[in-house]
Amino acid sequence: MKRLASLLLISLGASSAWAANLSINFPVSEDGRHQFFQELLVESLKAAGHNVSLNGVDIPRHKRSYLFLESGKIDLLWMLPSAERDARFTRINQPLTRGLIGTRILLIPPGEESRFASINSLEDFKRTGMVGGFGGGWVDIAIWKANGLPTYEHNGEWNDLFRLVASKMRGIDYFPRGANEIGREAAMHSNLIIEPRLMLTYPADFHYYIARNRRDLIDALNTALPQAMKNGVYDRLYKQHLEPIARSLNLSERRNIKLELPAS
Structure with missing residues (x-):
């Protein structure tokens, strides 16, 4: 005892x-x-x-x-x-x-939806030559380049990209954002819209x-x-904060363009 x-x-x-x-x-x-x-x-x-x-x-x-x-x-x-x-x-x-952060949805200027309407694969996307905008040093830049997609890297304040894409300046066609980010950002930037049918994903x-x-x-x-x-802690918080976002973006119905990570 x-x-x-x-x-x-x-x-x-x-x-x-x-x-x-x-x-x-x-x-x-x-x-x-x-x-x-x-x-x-x-x-x-x-x-x-x-x-x-x-x-x-x-x-x-x-x-x-x-x-x-x-x-x-x-x-x-x-x-x-x-x-x-x-x-x-x-x-x-x-x-x-x-x-969700590796599920990238595109912010685009209003009226530009038709430019994305015929894209169904990575090869389709590459053929358009459209340029994605990114902040300086972002991990996504290497991923886009590894998949043959053109990029614009903005070394100033990254929030400038919302304005640059909306104004169609510097040849930036879209701003890819994480699925968990884009709804809040679209609400804050009424001069941009969420592209309705595509998502680009990487692991x-x-x-x-x-x-x-x-x-x-x-x-x-x-x-x-x-x-x-x-x-149960994670499941409860995911359902509260992130699951509604996935539903609102209709992720299950979007055309999924899978991207490979760069070789290490």
Whole structure:
């Protein structure tokens, strides 16, 4: 009995030690695109027994956000995997959107739908010569080039691309956006519409990337996030935030043009 009591105390002590108090500097945006990733983070960690406090940090988009992560102003970001990102930060090896971010829908100027109406394959798309617009350094650029699709890389503020596509300047014909992003963005940019019948897909997804000095958060999420995929936390949040998006875009009825990832 004494041995059993000792083992129980050791077990309880280990569990208590593992239940961390985690203070997290979390990136937020005015348009609310962070909400799913924030709720998934917090509820996964809480379900695993951790105490979580969040400090919301307004950040610039894309390249400069890396500097926030490296400097410790924020503790994590959700991003598509790349060799550069894997070298600079620690990736939690759990996809986050069930491929929605790798399902690309096109924002186009109103009245341009007919240009896309006869596209049914990657070869059809390549023959049009139409150019997709991307922010500087985006992972998608290498994917588009690997599949023989023309690209325009904008090294200024990436939000300029909404205006550039709408004005038909610089020969940009469309702006491909993740299925989980495009509805919110189309509502914010009335000078663009969602192309109604195509989607371009590739086998990649967002992952949490964490600053290397946050070993406590890395260890906690490596355990908590896989658990959330099994205990109902992820399913509930996906149905609340992302499933309605997939339905509204009629993804099951769109022509799927599959893209290959670049050779590593």
